[in-house]
Amino acid sequence: xxxxxxxxxxxxxxxxxxxxxxxxxxxxxxxxxxxxxxxxxxxxxxxxxxxxxxxxxxxxxxxxxxxxxxxxxxxxxxxxxxxxxxxxxxxxxxxxxxxxxxxxxxxxxxxxxxxxxxxxxxxxxxxxxxxxxxxxxxxxxxxxxxxxxxxxxxxxxxxxxxxxxxxxxxxxxxxxxxxxxxxxxxxxxxxxxxxxxxxxxxxxxxxxxxxxxxxxxxxxxxxxxxxxxxxxxxxxxxxxxxxxxxxxxxxxxxxxxxxxxxxxxxxxxxxxxxxxxxxxxxxxxxxxxxx
Amino acid sequence: xxxxxxxxxxxxxxxxxxxxxxxxxxxxxxxxxxxxxxxxxxxxxxxxxxxxxxxxxxxxxxxxxxxxxxxxxxxxxxxxxxxxxxxxxxxxxxxxxxxxxxxxxxxxxxxxxxxxxxxxxxxxxxxxxxxxxxxxxxxxxxxxxxxxxxxxxxxxxxxxxxxxxxxxxxxxxxxxxxxxxxxxxxxxxxxxxxxxxxxxxxxxxxxxxxxxxxxxxxxxxxxxxxxxxxxxxxxxxxxxxxxxxxxxxxxxxxxxxxxxxxxxxxxxxxxxxxxxxxxxxxxxxxxxxxxxxxxxxxxxxxxxxxxxxxxxxxxxxxxxxxxxxxxxxxxxxxxxxxxxxxxxxxxxxxxxxxxxxxxxxxxxxxxxxxxxxxxxxxxxxxxxxxxxxxxxxxxxxxxxxxxxxxxxxxxxxxxxxxxxxxxxxxxxxxxxxxxxxxxxxxxxxxxxxxxxxxxxxxxxxxxxxxxx
Numbered sequence: 072x073x074x075x076x077x078x079x080x081x082x083x084x085x086x087x088x089x090x091x092x093x094x095x096x097x098x099x100x101x102x103x104x105x106x107x108x109x110x111x112x113x114x115x116x117x118x119x120x121x122x123x124x125x126x127x128x129x130x131x132x133x134x135x136x137x138x139x140x141x142x143x144x145x146x147x148x149x150x151x152x153x154x155x156x157x158x159x160x161x162x163x164x165x166x167x168x169x170x171x172x173x174x175x176x177x178x179x180x181x182x183x184x185x186x187x188x189x190x191x192x193x194x195x196x197x198x199x200x201x202x203x204x205x206x207x208x209x210x211x212x213x214x215x216x217x218x219x220x221x222x223x224x225x226x227x228x229x230x231x232x233x234x235x236x237x238x239x240x241x242x243x244x245x246x247x248x249x250x251x252x253x254x255x256x257x258x259x260x261x262x263x264x265x266x267x268x269x270x271x272x273x274x275x276x277x278x279x280x281x282x283x284x285x286x287x288x289x290x291x292x293x294x295x296x297x298x299x300x301x302x303x304x305x306x307x308x309x310x311x312x313x314x315x316x317x318x319x320x321x322x323x324x325x326x327x328x329x330x331x332x333x334x335x336x337x338x339x340x341x342x343x344x345x346x347x348x349x350x351x352x353x354x355x356x357x358x359x360x361x362x
Numbered sequence: 363x364x365x366x367x368x369x370x371x372x373x374x375x376x377x378x379x380x381x382x383x384x385x386x387x388x389x390x391x392x393x394x395x396x397x398x399x400x401x402x403x404x405x406x407x408x409x410x411x412x413x414x415x416x417x418x419x420x421x422x423x424x425x426x427x428x429x430x431x432x433x434x435x436x437x438x439x440x441x442x443x444x445x446x447x448x449x450x451x452x453x454x455x456x457x458x459x460x461x462x463x464x465x466x467x468x469x470x471x472x473x474x475x476x477x478x479x480x481x482x483x484x485x486x487x488x489x490x491x492x493x494x495x496x497x498x499x500x501x502x503x504x505x506x507x508x509x510x511x512x513x514x515x516x517x518x519x520x521x522x523x524x525x526x527x528x529x530x531x532x533x534x535x536x537x538x539x540x541x542x543x544x545x546x547x548x549x550x551x552x553x554x555x556x557x558x559x560x561x562x563x564x565x566x567x568x569x570x571x572x573x574x575x576x577x578x579x580x581x582x583x584x585x586x587x588x589x590x591x592x593x594x595x596x597x598x599x600x601x602x603x604x605x606x607x608x609x610x611x612x613x614x615x616x617x618x619x620x621x622x623x624x625x626x627x628x629x630x631x632x633x634x635x636x637x638x639x640x641x642x643x644x645x646x647x648x649x650x651x652x653x654x655x656x657x658x659x660x661x662x663x664x665x666x667x668x669x670x671x672x673x674x675x676x677x678x679x680x681x682x683x684x685x686x687x688x689x690x691x692x693x694x695x696x697x698x699x700x701x702x703x704x705x706x707x708x709x710x711x712x713x714x715x716x717x718x719x720x721x722x723x724x725x726x727x728x729x730x731x732x733x734x735x736x737x738x739x740x741x742x743x744x745x746x747x748x749x750x751x752x753x754x755x756x757x758x759x760x761x762x763x764x765x766x767x768x769x770x771x772x773x774x775x776x777x778x779x780x781x782x783x784x785x786x787x788x789x790x791x792x793x794x795x796x797x798x799x800x801x802x803x804x805x806x807x808x809x810x811x812x813x814x815x816x817x818x819x820x821x822x823x824x825x826x827x828x829x830x
Contacts, residue, residue, distance in 0.1 A: 072784060073784045073785070074784070074789075075783065075784075075787040075788060075790075075792075076392070076789065076790055076791075077393065077783065077787045077788065078780065078783050078784070078787060081474060081783070085776065105472075109463075109466045109471075109758070109761070110466055110469065110472075110754050110755065110757055110758025110759075110761065111462065111466060111589075111687065111757075111758045111759075111761035111762040111765060112758075112762075113758070114755045114758030114759035114762055115755065115756075117471060117754055117755055117758050118751045118752065118755035118758075120472045121471065121472055121476075121478045121747075121750075121751040121754060122747075122748075122751055124472065124479065125478060125481075125482050125747050125751075126485060128479075128483075128485075129481035129482070129734070130492075131486075131601060132485075132489050134485045135489075135490075136489060136492075136493055138384075139493045139494075151554060152540070175651070190404075201494070201495055201497075202496065203494070204498075208720075208722070209717075209720035209721070209722035209723040210719075210721065210722065211496055211721050211722030212496060212716070212722075227723065229412070230717075230720065230722075230723065232722050232724070233724065233725075233728065234490060234492070234493060234724075234728075235492065235728050235731060235732065236751065237686065238732075238735050238736070241728065244720075247825055271544045283795040302712040324472065333673065339511070356790045356791055356794070357790065357791040357795060358790070358794060361794065361798070
C-alpha cells in the first residue's frame with residue numbers, strides 16, 4: 072500500500088474530528104445530565120421521554136386535585152361534626168325541656184340556648200374555604216344560610232361540586248346545606264317553638280324530628296368519610312404511579328453517569344493518543360535526512 | 363561516431379531535466395486538491411543500425427539515448443466513477459441531515475419549553491380552573507398558558523415556513539454553482555480538445571475537469587460520456603448539460619409553494635438523479651409542508667375540540683338563557699392560533715360552567731381538561747399529545763436515518779478517496795528520491811558530455827602531430 076503525507080494528515084484530521092465529536096456528545100450528556108439532547112439521538116427514547124413526562128404532569132395534576140378535594144372534604148367533615156355536637160346539645164336541652172317538672176322560666180332559658188345553638192349551626196353552615204362556601208352547592212359565592220330569617224332559609228342549590236381525580240374519574244366533594252344542615256335547623260326551630268309554647272307533649276314530639284335530622288347528618292358525615300377514604304386510596308395509587316413513572320422517565324432520559332464518565336475518559340485517552348501519534352507521524356520527511 | 367555520443371548525452375540531459383521539472387511540479391502541487399502526480403515516461407530512442415552491404419562487421423544496433431515519450435497522470439478512472447456515484451448519495455444525505463438538524467431545533471424537544479410540555483401545562487391549567495372556577499388567578503393563569511401554547515405553535519409553523527424559504531434559497535445557490543461548474547467544464551473541454559489536437563497531454567487541465575466532475579456529483583448525478591476528441595459531455599435525464607464547449611443553464615422556479623428545477627432555455631423540468639439538489643427539493647416540497655400540515659392538524663384539533671365544549675358553557679358573568687357560544691380559541695385568517703380577545707381581556711368569560719350564575723360549576727372546565735385523553739387525531743386514534751409525540755419521534759427517526767446514511771456514505775466516499783489517493787497523491791519522500799535520482803542522472807549525462815568533449819579534444823587538437 073502506498074501512503075503519502077497528505078493521506079496521513081487527512082486520516083489524522085478525520086479521526087481527530089471524530090474523536091472530538093464523540094467527546095462533545097458524551098460531554099453534553101454529562102453536563103446536561105440528560106441522555107437525549109435532540110430527537111435524533113434516540114427517536115424512540117424521545118417519544119418515551121415525552122410520553123412519560125406528560126404522564127408525570129398528568130399524575131401531579133391529579134394529585135393536586137386530590138389534595139384540594141381532600142382539604143374540602145376535611146373541612147366539610149369538621150363543620151358537620153360541629154353541627155352534630157350542637158345538635159347533640161340541642162337534643163339534651165329538648166329532653167330536659169320535655170320534663171314535666173320544669174317551670175316556664177326554665178323553658179325560657181332552654182329556649183334561649185336553643186336559639187343560640189340554631190344560630191351557631193347556621194353560622195357553621197356558612198363556613199367558607201378560600202372564598203368558597205362549603206355548603207352552597209355550585210352557588211359558591213352565595214351565603215347558603217340567610218340568618219335574617221327564622222329558621223334560616225337555604226340560598227344555595229343542590230348541585231354537586233366535582234373534581235377530576237383520575238382519567239375519566241370524578242368525585243363529588245361537597246355536601247349541600249339543604250340535605251345535611253337545613254333539616255337540623257328546621258328541627259331545632261320546631262323544638263324551639265314547642266319550648267316557647269311551654270307544651271311538654273309537643274316538645275317530646277319534636278324529638279323524633281331531631282333524631283331524623285341527626286340521622287340525615289350522620290349519613291352525610293358517613294358519605295364524607297367514605298369519600299375521604301376513597302381519596303386517600305387514590306392518593307396512594309397516584310403516588311405509586313408517580314414514583315414508578317419518574318423512575319421510568321429517569322431510565323429513559325437521564326444520563327448513566329458512571330457509564331458516561333467512563334466513556335468520556337476513554338475518548339479523552341484516544342484523543343490524546345491520536346494527537347501524540349499524529350504529531351510524530353506527520354512531521355518527518357526524507358528532507359529531514361538529506362544533506 | 364563521437365558526435366553521436368554527444369547527441370546521446372544531450373538527450374539524457376534533456377530527459378533528466380524534464381523529469382526533474384516534473385518532480386518539482388509534483389512537489390509544488392502536493393496539496394492541490396484533485397491533483398494527480400505525474401510521471402515522465404522515458405523510452406530509449408530509436409537504435410542505430412550500423413549500415414553495411416552484408417552483415418555489419420560491427421556489433422548489433424547502437425543505442426541513441428533516451429526520449430520523453432509522454433508525461434502522464436497516475437490515476438485510475440474507475441475509482442473516479444465510484445467516487446462520484448457515492449458522492450451523490452453523500453450529498454443527498456448531508457443535505458437531509460442539515461435540513462433535519464434545523465427542523466429538530468424548531469421542535470426543541472425534549473425540553474421544558476417544547477410544545478409537549480406546553481400542552482401539558484395547558485391541560486393542567488384547565489384542571490386548576492376546574493378546581494377553583496371562582497378564582498380569577500386560576501383563570502388568568504389559564505389564559506397565560508393557553509397564549510404561550512398558541513404562540514409556540516404559531517412560532518413553530520412560522521419557523522418551518524422560514525426553513526422552506528431557506529431551502530429555496532439554498533436550491534438557488536446550488537443551482538447557480540452547478541451552472542458555474544457546467545460553464546467551467548465547457549471552457550475546459552475547449553482547452554483540452556485544442557491541446558490534444560496538437561498532440562499534447564493536458565494533464566493539469568484534465569485534473570481540474572475531474573475535480574469539477576467530483577464536485578458536481580454531490581449536487582446531482584449526471585451521465586458522463588467521453589468523446590474521442592477528449593471532450594466530456596454531461597447529460598441530465600437525457601438532455602445535455604454540457605455538450606463539448608456548449609453548456610445549458612438550469613434555473614429554480616418556485617410556484618404555488620412547490621419548487622422545481624428547470625432548463626433555462628426550454629423551461630421544461632429537469633429529471634434529477636440523487637444528490638443534494640433532489641434532497642433540497644424534497645425538503646422544500648414534501649418534508650416541510652408535511653410537518654406544517656401536522657402542526658395545523660394539532661392546531662385545528664385544539665381549536666375545534668376546545669371550542670365545541672367552550673361554546674356550550676357560561677362564563678362567571680354570563681346571564682341565564684342560551685349559552686353565549688363564545689369560542690376559546692380563534693384561528694386567524696393567516697392561520698395563527700389565538701385565545702379569543704374578549705377572554706384575554708376578561709378571564710371571567712372563560713366558560714367553566716354548564717349553567718349560568720353558578721360560580722362553583724366546573725362541568726365544562728373538567729370536560730375540556732379531559733380532552734387531554736380524548737382520541738381526536740389521526741382518524742380518532744390518537745390524543746393530541748400522542749400525535750405530537752409521534753410527530754417528534756418521526757422527525758427524530760428521519761433525522762437519525764439521514765445521519766446514519768450520511769456517516770456510512772461518508773466512510774464509503776472516504777474509503778474510495780483513500781484508494782484514489784494511494785494511487786494519485788504526491789508522496790514527498792518519493793519525489794525527493796526521484797529528484798535525487800534524476801539529478802544524479804543529469805550530472806552523469808553532463809559528465810558524459812565532458813568525456814565526449816575530451817575525446818573530441820583529443821581528436822581535434824591532440825592528433826596528427828606525430829614528430830612535431
